[in-house]
Amino acid sequence: xxxxQGDVLIxxxxxxxxxxxxxxxxxxxxxxxxxxxxxxxxEVEVYENPTFEAENPISHYLKLLGPAELRHLHTESLxxxxxxxxxxxxxxxxxxxxxxxxxxxxxxxxxxxx
Amino acid sequence: xxxxxxLQEVIVRPANFNKAERVQVQLAFEKLYQALGFENPRVICxxxxxxxxxxxxxxxxxxxxxxxxxxxxxxxxxxxxxxxxLIPINGKLWDLVSNxxxxxxxxxxxxxxxxxxxxSSLNPVFQELNVTLSRAIKTRLEADGLSPxxxxxxxxxxxxxxxxxxxxxxxxxxxxxxxGKILDMGLMQAYCFDKLVLWTPKPSYIATEDNKLHGENHPxxxxxxxxxxxxxxxxxxxxxxxxxPQEIRKEDIEPIRNAEVRRSFLEKLGAERFSSLFxxxxxxxxxxxxxxxxxxxxxxxxxxxxxxxxxxxxxxxxTTQRVYFLTVxxxxxxxxxxxxxxxxxxxxxxxxxxxx
Numbered sequence: 519x520x521x522x523q524g525d526v527l528i529x530x531x532x533x534x535x536x537x538x539x540x541x542x543x544x545x546x547x548x549x550x551x552x553x554x555x556x557x558x559x560x561e562v563e564v565y566e567n568p569t570f571e572a573e574n575p576i577s578h579y580l581k582l583l584g585p586a587e588l589r590h591l592h593t594e595s596l597x598x599x600x601x602x603x604x605x606x607x608x609x610x611x612x613x614x615x616x617x618x619x620x621x622x623x624x625x626x627x628x629x630x631x632x
Numbered sequence: 633x634x635x636x637x638x639l640q641e642v643i644v645r646p647a648n649f650n651k652a653e654r655v656q657v658q659l660a661f662e663k664l665y666q667a668l669g670f671e672n673p674r675v676i677c678x679x680x681x682x683x684x685x686x687x688x689x690x691x692x693x694x695x696x697x698x699x700x701x702x703x704x705x706x707x708x709x710x711x712x713x714x715x716x717x718l719i720p721i722n723g724k725l726w727d728l729v730s731n732x733x734x735x736x737x738x739x740x741x742x743x744x745x746x747x748x749x750x751x752s753s754l755n756p757v758f759q760e761l762n763v764t765l766s767r768a769i770k771t772r773l774e775a776d777g778l779s780p781x782x783x784x785x786x787x788x789x790x791x792x793x794x795x796x797x798x799x800x801x802x803x804x805x806x807x808x809x810x811x812g813k814i815l816d817m818g819l820m821q822a823y824c825f826d827k828l829v830l831w832t833p834k835p836s837y838i839a840t841e842d843n844k845l846h847g848e849n850h851p852x853x854x855x856x857x858x859x860x861x862x863x864x865x866x867x868x869x870x871x872x873x874x875x876x877p878q879e880i881r882k883e884d885i886e887p888i889r890n891a892e893v894r895r896s897f898l899e900k901l902g903a904e905r906f907s908s909l910f911x912x913x914x915x916x917x918x919x920x921x922x923x924x925x926x927x928x929x930x931x932x933x934x935x936x937x938x939x940x941x942x943x944x945x946x947x948x949x950x951t952t953q954r955v956y957f958l959t960v961x962x963x964x965x966x967x968x969x970x971x972x973x974x975x976x977x978x979x980x981x982x983x984x985x986x987x988x
Contacts, residue, residue, distance in 0.1 A: 520984040524949065527975045527984065549892075553760060575976045594756040595633040602951050603988035617974045619958045622938035630958070630974075631890065 523588055524602045525617035525630050526556050530610055531579075538565035538579055545593065546578055546614055549631070553593045554601070560586025570616075572627040578614040582607055634753045636840040642754075642792055643761065645818035645834040653817040653833075660810040660817075661829050667732065667807055668724050674711050675829045678704045680855035681765060681821055682772055684832040688781040688823045691718050691830065697776035700858075711828050718825035722784040725824050729786035733808045737798045740805070750797040758793060761838075764845065764853070764868060768861050781823070787811055789820045789834060841865070847874060864896035873900055882909040886937075895956050906957070910942055916966040921987060924948035928960075928967040945970040950987045 519530045526547055541564050547556040558564060561584035570577045580586075586609075590602035598604075617630045636643070646653060658675040665673050678687050679702065686696045687708055693716075699705060712718075738747075769780050792815050795808070802808045822831040835853045838845070844866030845852040851860035851874070862874045872879060877900055885906075888894050898906045912929035920926050924947075931942040941962040948955055960970045972982035 520982070522984040522987040524951075524988075527982075553756065573976075592633075592756065594759060595752075597633065601949075605986065605988060615975050615977075617958075618976065619974060620961045622935065622940055622942055622959060622962070 521588075521605050521607075523556060523590060523605050526588070527615040527617070528580075528588060528605065528607070529613050529615060531613055532611070534611060535567070535579060537568060539568055540564070541566050546588075547616065548593060554599050555591060555593045556602075557589050557591050557596075558586060559589055560584055560607075562586050567613075572618050572629050575616045575618050575629060576613050577616050580612040580614065582609045582612065584609055633756050635843045636757055636838060636845070637843070639754065639757050640838070642796070643757065643789075643834060644838055645820075645836055646816075649818050649833060649836070656817045657814050657819060657831065660813040663810040664725065664728060664807065668721070668728055670721070670826060673825070673827050673829045674707065675831070676704050676707050676711070678702070678830060678832050680859035681769055681832050682855075682859040684783075684821055684823065684830060685769060685773060685781055687830045688783075689778070691823070691825060691828060692720075692781070695778075697778065708828075708830075715827050718828055721824050721826050722782075725787070726785050728807070729791070729811060733805065733811055734794065736805050737801065737808055741798055741801045747794060747797050751793045754793045754796075758790060760845070761853075762790075764861060764863075767868065784822045784824050787814050787819055787822055787831075789815060791815060849874060864900055867892045867896045869893060869896045869900075873897060877901055880909070885909060895954060898955060898957055910944070912942075912944065915943070918967050920948075920950070921984070922950040924950060924953075926967050926971060928964070928970045930962070943970070945974065947971060 521528050544557050544559065544562070544564065545555045546558055549555055558580060560582060563581040563583065565579040567576050567578060586607045588605040588607060590599050591597060592599055618627050619630055620627050654677050657677070661675050662672040665671070676687070678684050683700055683704070686698070686700060687705065689696045690708060691712070766780070773780055791811065795802070795812055795815060798808065799812070802812045818833040819831050820834040822829060835855050837854050839847045839850065839852045845863035846865055847862060852863035853861040862869050862871050864873070870884070872884065873896065880897070880901060885894065885897055888897070907929065911932045913932050915928040915930045917925060917927040926948065927946040929944045929946060934940060935942050943960050943962045943964065944957045945960050945967065946955060946957055958974055960973055964970045964973055968979040968982070972979045975982060
């Protein structure tokens with residue numbers, strides 16, 4: 519199952535990946551220049567994907583030990599931006615996929631930073 | 633959290649900013665320098681943060697790309713003739729403000745929780761302005777192969793965040809009163825030498841809409857004709873987009889890698905004009921789960937630089953209804969292949985239950 523919040527896709531998964539890096543950071547994606555970000559809130563273990571890059575745009579893996587929410591907040595005030603509704607997520611395992619685009623001039627794929 | 637509107641009087645210079653304010657700043661600096669055991673400095677006000685960078689570099693005998701023709705720079709040259717070797721003393725001002733102003737205020741009237749809450753309410757606006765200004769200065773200087781000079785931490789308009797909390801008590805600590813005067817009279821940034829203070833005032837106006845920096849047909853932050861910044865719904869954009877959008881060509885859009893900036897071009901120019909710049913043709917179109925049309929467009933001609941067709945997925949944000957153009961590879965044949973590709977998926981693998 520998948521849900522999308524703006525430039526972030528979140529997918530429920532059954533399997534798990536080794537060699538992930540646990541992090542206390544709950545800001546999963548920080549917008550560029552606008553002080554907005556996608557935050558995960560709840561009883562959650564967050565792991566960074568060390569092989570994250572544009573060709574493999576999975577940035578994080580999540581273990582939700584209880585109900586959690588993916589929220590789009592102002593990074594300073596932690597108030598809702600109003601740009602994206604909150605996604606409620608059931609306990610389980612998930613991965614976070616970032617949106618990307620193609621640069622026809624450099625022939626490279628880059629992660630979108632909005 | 634205080635908005636740009638709430639802080640309008642704090643973040644822009646006084647409406648009647650003129651010589652009287654500059655004299656007040658000079659007198660207050662003299663008091664600070666006396667407290668440090670220095671002679672009264674020459675105090676020069678330059679007209680923008682960019683000119684401040686030029687003035688600092690000149691004071692440090694570093695190359696500058698242009699020499700502003702102004703009274704301030706003539707005064708700077710006189711100072712350099714009188715005392716060619718200027719010694720930076722920003723650190724001494726930092727010590728003075730920390731030890732003889734901030735600490736005594738905190739000890740006498742401090743309320744840690746109250747101060748923290750007060751500063752938090754001002755932080756978002758100050759932070760956003762700081763990031764915007766720093767980026768603009770860096771970009772302008774880097775175009776000439778230069779880098780920004782560090783500024784004095786104190787005095788700096790950031791001092792307003794904590795000093796304003798003690799506003800009613802400043803008269804009880806004379807040096808705090810002087811720092812308060814400097815900031816009230818409009819100082820934004822400064823650089824302190826042993827015999828010279830260089831400073832620049834806050835912008836003369838800051839334009840916003842819905843608490844975002846925004847100027848429909850004019851700069852969003854204005855110091856003077858040589859230094860003004862432009863924003864579209866909070867997104868920094870080139871002057872050309874706002875001042876002369878009719879002159880925008882595809883060469884202006886193609887290098888932009890930031891989806892928000894590209895969205896700003898699309899919103900300002902309108903989808904039709906934006907598409908026309910690229911001479912696009914519709915390849916495929918469909919309706920998403922929320923009833924929004926998503927489309928795949930391709931340039932009619934092979935791009936001479938890319939040596940391939942330019943292809944764009946036009947997607948609509950389900951919450952804000954904003955239209956975004958994302959560049960996708962030319963081999964993708966339909967809109968769902970294109971949207972799926974942006975998340976590294978095939979169209980079979982991309983099946984979101986909900987999009988917000």
